[in-house]
Amino acid sequence: MKQMKFILTCAIFLSSFIGFSQDTLMVSKNDLVQKVTDKNLQLKITEKSYQSAKADYNQSNALFLPNINVSYTGISTTNPLMAFGSKLNQEILTQADFNPVLLNDPAKIQNFATKIEIQQPLINIDGLYERQAAKAKMEAFRLQTERTKEYLELEVSKAYMQLQLAYKAVKVLEKADVTGKANLKLVENYFKQGMLQKTDLLNVQVRVNEINNQLQYAKSNVQNASDYLAFLLNEDTNGKVFKPLEELENTISIESLNTEISENRKDIQAMNKSSEAYKKMIQSSKMGFLPKLNAFGSYELYDDKFLQTDAKGYLVGAQLSWNVFDGYKSIGKYNKAKADFQKAEVETEQYKKQSQLELNKTNRQLKDAENKVNLSQLAFEQSQEAFRIRQNRFAQGLEKTTDLLQSETQMIQKELEHLQAVFEYNFTKQYLQFLTK
Known part of the structure; x- marks a missing residue:
């Protein structure tokens, strides 16, 4: 009979372990970046736009072929x-x-x-310029596709760090839950001995329940982060949860700031190519007046x-x-092409200035994030020490229960704030790299 119970216990344990291993998938950042470039829907849409522009360019082969x-x-x-x-x-x-x-x-x-x-x-000189315009348009879509790929790599990196942060928050709150339950047990013993009032016991019980509630929210955030990663990878969630192979670091590495937008950035090159396409259409409209x-x-x-x-x-x-005269059709076509080109030039200039504005803002955000990390780390260390002192004094009957709970709450809050600050700094740094890439 004992042997049968042992076998059943092992079977239940193994089945639960297998189920967990099926639902939790260990992932690395590099694997996710590779998957998103192969499977992401937004990238596929952008690639189809490029293929459409390429087909338009191939149609211009009729200019040379019979x-x-x-x-x-x-x-x-x-x-x-x-x-x-x-x-x-x-x-x-x-x-x-x-x-x-x-x-x-x-x-x-x-x-x-x-x-x-x-x-x-x-x-057919006008056709030659139309072909050059189609080629510039195709190049613009190719560059935009590459920029979309870079953006998705950034988005995957952000989602991966959010997943790391969510797991770290769960870990912090699980530790807080253990500490809270230990304090509850201690308070219960004091209450039984008549050393504390019932209000003290109720306050600790409320605090334990609050931590438990926060822990459930943190676990939900893990699922939310996993769902978003699955969306980026174009995969069905089916209750799956991703778990990062690397944990979120508690420290940051400081890097020098880049203050200028590069003209070699893919999206800016795409805007320039788009302006070039409109310019070629002006020249094509001019050549349309020739035989x-x-x-x-x-x-x-x-x-x-x-x-x-x-x-x-x-x-x-x-x-x-x-075609000597076509009722101002050719003239209207030329004026339209000229207006479209001027509009494209203005839009390109505006986009460059907006990009520089975003870069300047991100540089300031990075400095603010660095300062926030340093201050939050100091605050966390101080709150740790304060909680340790109050916990020792409480065990000796020298501190109130409310003071201990307040100190514990502050310590957990400061640790979570520090982790959030590290996340914000690391993402801001990667976003800055994206803006200057």
């Missing part, structure tokens, strides 16, 4: 002109066909024509029987066309 069309047509007609022309194309015209009676009222004739047409652009030169040719096969090709002929030529 347009080839093949057709096969069958007709049956008594139309005088069509009948005469069909016989002429079939090379079966005779002297008798010039009889006015037959010309005016021909018999039904069938004609089957195979036609191969080729159109080859030669000189165009295109070559054309065709090879034709005719017969009065289906799929026969007894008669053959070809046609080659070139066309120089010049």
Whole structure:
């Protein structure tokens, strides 16, 4: 019987352990960064926009490549002109066909024509600039995709640190819960001995319940941080909880500040490429006033029987066309392209100034965060010492219960504040690196 109970106990323990290992996934920051670049939905949307712009650019290959069309047509007609022309194309015209009676009222004739047409652009200067504009647009989307990838790496890093912070908060509150219950046990003993009043016991019980409630909130924050990471990775949560392999550090490393926005930043390069695309469209609109030169040719096969090709002929030529006046359409197109270019230039300038403004603000935030970390660390150390002294004095009956509880609350609060300050500093530093990347 004892052996059976032992086996059942082991089975229950193993099943609970397996269930926990399935729900809690250990993750590292590097693995998450790799996953987000492969699976994130926002990045996939940006990549599709780039592919769309690339397809637009590929369409401009028509500026150099021929347009080839093949057709096969069958007709049956008594139309005088069509009948005469069909016989002429079939090379079966005779002297008798010039009889006015037959010309005016021909018999039904069938004609089957195979036609191969080729159109080859030669000189289309406006098209060249349109192609350059499409290429600049494609490059802008490529750079924007790379910037989106950098942003997602930052967002994953932030989410990972939030997960670290959530686990650290759980750890702090679990330690506080153990301390609170130990104090409760001590107070209960004093109360039984008549050394404390019931109000003291109730105050400690309330405090233990408060810590327990805070602990539940902290565990919920772990789940929230895990859910957000799963969203970034485009994974179903299904109750899974991520756990970081590295813990949140209690200290920070100070780095020098960068005060200038780099012109090599991917999003700024993308804005410049977008302005370049609009500039090329202005030049294309200008070149639209010039003539165009295109070559054309065709090879034709005719017969009065289906799929026969007894008669053959070809046609080659070139066309120089010049649209002299189109009712101000070309002028309006040029003015629109000019306005779009000027708008793009202003937007680029505004974006650069906003980016510099954000950089200056982040630099100040980093200095403030550094100061906050130092002060919060000092406050935490002081609150630790104050709690230790009050706890020893309380054990000797020299401190009130309320003073001990207040000191304990302050110590926990200062430790959590210090962890939050470290998180804010580390994220601000990474955000600053992102702004100057």
